[in-house]
Amino acid sequence: MGKAYDVMAATCPSRTVLHRIGARWTVFVVLALGDGPRRFTQLKTRIEGITPKVLTETLRALEADGLVRRTSLPGNPPGVEYALTDLGRSLGGPMRAVSEWAESHVPEILAARARYADAEA
Amino acid sequence: MGKAYDVMAATCPSRTVLHRIGARWTVFVVLALGDGPRRFTQLKTRIEGITPKVLTETLRALEADGLVRRTSLPGNPPGVEYALTDLGRSLGGPMRAVSEWAESHVPEILAARARYADAEA
DNA sequence: GATACCGGTTACTTCAACGAAACCGGGACG
């Protein structure tokens, strides 16, 4: 039997999953939570350039998809902790692979872009 | 020494790379070219739901980044062939990993979404 | 009492991406 889901199929639910994964800030949040639970402010600091609004939205979306668990800490001072679920942790591998690919191929890509810009001028 | 590029840094060029990788249709094109060169129409057929305009844009962007090579076939009938470059092929692994993750965790995620929708109602 | 930190929320705006539809030249086919 073939696989149950196929991203090439127009109406396959895996497309919605891929869409969530590909959202602008998802990768950063998943990576930032890779070493363990973090507070909202820690995430905001670590992920440079993210605004609180977008961070909230991203965390909510990941929580809705079961990738992140949000826990209120009733201690003093009260706080909120975000952690990856097992499901979220299982996405960490592929995400790390993609971000490491990005980090390690920057020079080639910048060079290609420069070449392309030249060629069309 | 630390790594040269860090996706967590606001101004790091790796962010632009990640942005390109995360673009809606990039993953589909890279995967569709994974088995070898393809014609424009073949890609359009294989990637269900993509419009010619968006396919053109995506291919141009990937070409600019040096991930895809565009070759005019002067034969008869004339045609155009798209193929991954070595760089593009090296991205295939991570991309396949992500898409396979998506395909294989659809049920869990749909269940989580349903649970979340219930919980907030 | 004033100030600051935490973990957000709200309202408004902007902008790039995406999509729909029509159209195009060149060649092949009948």
Added chain:
DNA sequence: CGTCCCGGTTTCGTTGAAGTAACCGGTATC
């Protein structure tokens, strides 16, 4: 000659994701 396929381009409109900025209650600190 009329029609079809290939590989796009062009125009227009939409939308939703993202950004800006201000604000909020509660707690603790000075």
